[in-house]
Amino acid sequence: MAVLSKYCPEIEITLVDINEQKIKLWNSPNPEDFPVFEEGLSQLILNNRGKNLFFSTEIESTIKNSDMVFISVNTPTKTSGFGAGYASDLKWVEHSARQVANYSQGHTIVVEKSTVPVKTAELIKKILVAEEKIEKNINTKSFSIVSSPEFLAEGTAISDLENPDRVLIGGDDEKALNILGDIYKRWIPENKILFTNLWSSELSKLTANAFLAQRISSINSISALCEKTGAKIFEVANVIGSDRRIGDKFLSPSPGFGGSCFQKDILNLVYLSRFYGLEPVADYWEQVLILNNWQRKRISKIVVEKLFGTVTEKKIAILGFSFKSNTNDTRESSALYIANDLMENGANVFIHDPKVSDFEIENAFRNFKFSKNNLSSWTSCENIIEAINMADAIIILTEWNEYKSIDWEKIAKLMRKPGWVFDTRNIINDLNSIKKNGINFWSLGCGDN
Ligand code: UDX
Numbered sequence: 001m002a003v004l005s006k007y008c009p010e011i012e013i014t015l016v017d018i019n020e021q022k023i024k025l026w027n028s029p030n031p032e033d034f035p036v037f038e039e040g041l042s043q044l045i046l047n048n049r050g051k052n053l054f055f056s057t058e059i060e061s062t063i064k065n066s067d068m069v070f071i072s073v074n075t076p077t078k079t080s081g082f083g084a085g086y087a088s089d090l091k092w093v094e095h096s097a098r099q100v101a102n103y104s105q106g107h108t109i110v111v112e113k114s115t116v117p118v119k120t121a122e123l124i125k126k127i128l129v130a131e132e133k134i135e136k137n138i139n140t141k142s143f144s145i146v147s148s149p150e151f152l153a154e155g156t157a158i159s160d161l162e163n164p165d166r167v168l169i170g171g172d173d174e175k176a177l178n179i180l181g182d183i184y185k186r187w188i189p190e191n192k193i194l195f196t197n198l199w200s201s202e203l204s205k206l207t208a209n210a211f212l213a214q215r216i217s218s219i220n221s222i223s224a225l226c227e228k229t230g231a232k233i234f235e236v237a238n239v240i241g242s243d244r245r246i247g248d249k250f251l252s253p254s255p256g257f258g259g260s261c262f263q264k265d266i267l268n269l270v271y272l273s274r275f276y277g278l279e280p281v282a283d284y285w286e287q288v289l290i291l292n293n294w295q296r297k298r299i300s301k302i303v304v305e306k307l308f309g310t311v312t313e314k315k316i317a318i319l320g321f322s323f324k325s326n327t328n329d330t331r332e333s334s335a336l337y338i339a340n341d342l343m344e345n346g347a348n349v350f351i352h353d354p355k356v357s358d359f360e361i362e363n364a365f366r367n368f369k370f371s372k373n374n375l376s377s378w379t380s381c382e383n384i385i386e387a388i389n390m391a392d393a394i395i396i397l398t399e400w401n402e403y404k405s406i407d408w409e410k411i412a413k414l415m416r417k418p419g420w421v422f423d424t425r426n427i428i429n430d431l432n433s434i435k436k437n438g439i440n441f442w443s444l445g446c447g448d449n
Pocket residue numbers: 150151152153154155209212216249250251252253254255256257258259260261262323324
């Protein structure tokens with residue numbers, strides 16, 4: 001919406017949320033308070049807030065006055081009831097659709113922006129149409145439903161929105177599709193705006209994320225094989241990526257993909273496939289997740305093995321806690337899983353991340369329901385030195401730029417010997433300065449160096 005406000009100065013955009021605290025933070029004069037860190041976002045908000053971009057808790061009047069409503073609420077994986085562990089919980093989508101049904105006036109275009117399971121638009125439609133029927137006599141309300149899933153990635157959100165590979169708009173009401181299409185056309189070339197039916201639009205989003213995640217599980221599976229055989233994963237990735245049919249993007253091995261989307265969307269796809277009796281399809285996609293969890297565990301096990309089979313009461317520095325660089329988001333971050341494994345084994349984990357605050361780390365652990373060994377603990381560190389001082393091992397889990405330029409000569413001297421550095425993102429080039437100081441080095445897809 002911040003990007004929309006930049007390109008459409010005459011369109012009034014109001015973001016509403018039932019979470020008053022969140023809205024208060026978005027309205028703060030200090031951009032440091034904004035609940036989400038994203039390169040370029042603060043500036044956009046500061047430029048347009050109060051002009052054509054507003055943040056409010058006035059849900060009723062905002063819906064009443066709107067021609068178009070984007071439903072952009074969370075759709076987490078259900079934790080109980082039917083489909084628990086797989087299906088998305090659509091309670092917030094339903095709640096929002098009911099609010100739109102109640103408060104809207106005249107004709108309203110409802111855009112489904114949240115990533116949802118296929119056929120969710122039908123649920124929204126039923127809620128809205130029920131309201132249309134009640135009101136039929138006085139004929140004050142009507143709705144069009146459009147699906148327009150978002151493809152931006154965190155960390156590059158603003159540039160992805162300004163220069164997307166495509167914008168997807170699905171539905172059957174041509175007029176509504178064109179109204180939304182015309183908004184995007186202000187800054188996006190027409191040939192990048194794709195129109196489909198509702199179900200293709202919803203399924204395309206799940207499929208795109210499943211394919212992306214599948215690539216990561218594929219390269220991660222090969223990283224394990226490289227470590228056993230002496231092949232180097234970055235060489236293999238480079239060779240296969242130079243085939244234009246494969247392409248060189250999204251081939252970086254990692255401690256497993258994280259983030260709010262990949263796991264959830266694949267679980268949805270698996271659930272949907274099982275629901276339709278397509279077991280082999282469900283099993284096929286589920287394997288992408290099985291491999292991802294296996295990769296996380298595999299790394300935890302390697303760390304324990306290298307530290308003479310035990311990490312009990314040892315100090316382990318974790319560099320990077322967000323699920324990727326340039327974001328403070330920790331949802332499904334592999335760092336959480338690996339820190340948890342190590343703590344289960346009795347380690348004292350010292351975490352550094354340039355953007356994830358103390359409070360966010362605490363929150364992440366609380367939501368994770370981790371099972372801590374009594375002897376273990378975690379500490380959030382202000383700087384790298386605090387994290388690594390007298391550490392038995394350093395594990396790099398997020399590819400933050402500042403970890404690429406660490407002065408290893410200085411850092412290695414501060415560690416307990418014989419120490420280990422585990423690079424799960426392949427960002428360290430300067431091996432000599434680590435080794436010179438008697439520190440062992442292991443990297444993902446290359447093993448002991
Ligand atoms: C993803 C999709 O990319 C985006 O199109 C969709 O709209 C939302 O989900 P996001 O989760 O924000 O975006 O980040 P992404 O860059 O895709 O990274 C996801 C995870 O995969 C991260 O943990 C990242 O470290 C990991 N990853 C990515 C790899 O392990 N290897 C890679 O080559 C690329």
